[in-house]
Amino acid sequence: MIEVRNLTRRFGPHVAVDDLSFRLDAGEVVGFLGPNGAGKTTTMRMLTGYLPATRGTALVAGFDVLRQSMEVRRRVGYLPETVPLYRELRVEEMLRFQARLHGIARGERRERIGRVLERVGLTERRRSLVGSLSRGLRQRAGLAVCLLPDPQVLILDEPTSGLDPLQRIEVRNLVKELAEEHTVLLSSHILAEIEDVCPRVLIVHKGRCLADGRPEELVAELTGVGAHVRVEAVVPDAIAAQRLFASLPGVREVRVTDRVGIHQGFEVRGEGDLREDVGAICAAKGFALRELSWQRPSLESLFAALVLGEEPALRPPASAPSEPARDDSATPPSGGLLQLAPEPTASPSAPKDAPAPAPAAAPKPPAGPPRTLNPFERGGGS
């Protein structure tokens, strides 16, 4: 439905989109992901024919966006980031204008406007001035305008930017509904959203496509570490426990991570979800568990790995920033805080057989400068 080949766009010396190629089949919903200034908007503008490409071709529904611009414009519903609506018109009038622009027959107009208003939930506000609508409603009105001609392809540029969490959920649900009938290309820099809505993502950075595929697959493939079980338990001997976990069937690798107080952390990697086995062995050995969780690397970690490292992070040294950040709020951050914590042996509540910390269990010194996992907080977090 959309086919982009070697698309390049320069603004003077600045290269906004650099040799981008991808394809969307009919009915696909694809998330276009990248930090600000990655070239998302430029690419979308080129797909709608608003901006001509410096080099390369883009086909939408089989039509070249530059040579057969009118055909493409008829088939694409485009919602730019700043919703383009005339403030002085009423919602209904705006839709009527759109219907006339697209040459929808007069008899059909009323019914289609009614239907599309129903769909975005603006039926009660159909007589309101666009200028008086709240931001979320305006976004919906924009979507209504874009949906009215029933386009084959929807190109939505950050449809949820500037909305509050509730409105964001509404728009997200709406997009999910639309996905059933249209080919959707959706851009965002909010990762959770893309993960939720799009079965396929394209990650762009500095105008290049860094990754393309299903989020889970990409994550598994590119971070090289995949999912793992995180265990935190009171163990008599970290090394012994490591060996014990490693002896479980299906376990590939056990890593000893940080130690907080009397609890020792482990990462158990292997085939599938090993929580049950690990839990059973902990129970058998009498290890007091504090955490036993299934940690899946998120899109966010993949994104951080890609964008911060620029190269796909394949080996463990680079997997440090790909450690999942979202779900381990229970774990205090390693590094500085740990050194301040009292020695486990000094604690009165420490089990009597608690050994001196083994060298392997010693807190890992942070490798290099501390890196935040959220690429958008770079600098601020360190």
Place this chain on the structure above:
Amino acid sequence: MIRGTLTIYGRELAGLFLQPFVWVLLFVSTLLLGWLFAGTYLPGANGDVHRATMIALGGDFWFWVLTLVLAPLVTMRMISEEARSGVLEYLLTAPVPDASVVLGKLLAATTFFVVLWGTCAVPALVATIGGVTPDWSQILVAWLGTTLVCALFCAVGLTASAMSQTPVLAAFLAFLFALILLVSRVALRLFDAIPDDVLPRSWIEFVVDKLDVVGRYQVSFRNGVLDSAHVLFFVVWIACFVFFTVRLLEMRRWR
């Protein structure tokens, strides 16, 4: 193309007349015209409504001042403001040619002046009802002329609007361009001192002749003469500025 132009025209007309600012402009200028008509033109023409109407339609300096000032004010926001609010992006990705967008806007701006100068026909209408029929054909031709003149100035205004980022700058630029077209005949005197062997007089006159809006209008339309050469003069200039505007919109894409 035509459907798109008409659609844009309808939208722009609504947008134009939904602005209070435009009603204020219309109110002030009709007030001024009425006052001039009753206070100056009519006594000046010894009570002859027909002659007074002809003075109002381009015979007096006020006609040109109003056109010169109002055309930039009406057109200044049409492109610059839309470019800012992002609506232009919507229009340029809608299934209508760029030329339709410009033409629709031009027609809407011109409609404002058709209405404004149409009010000058009201005294003639009253006179007709009263039994003294003025020369309607001359008034109509003059009115058509004013429409062409105003369309030209609006096209200039749109070009300026497409060039600039803010409406104020657009209005100023449009004013300057329109002024050049207006005063070219007067400016001819500035070249009196140039000797013929430096720059032949005929060359200057040739250039001025191609710019002189006032002269063209007064020679033909105001005398009730519908001369195709003069109609063409206006149509070509309007087409020129519409072309510039479309190209300027195109240029935005390349920047």
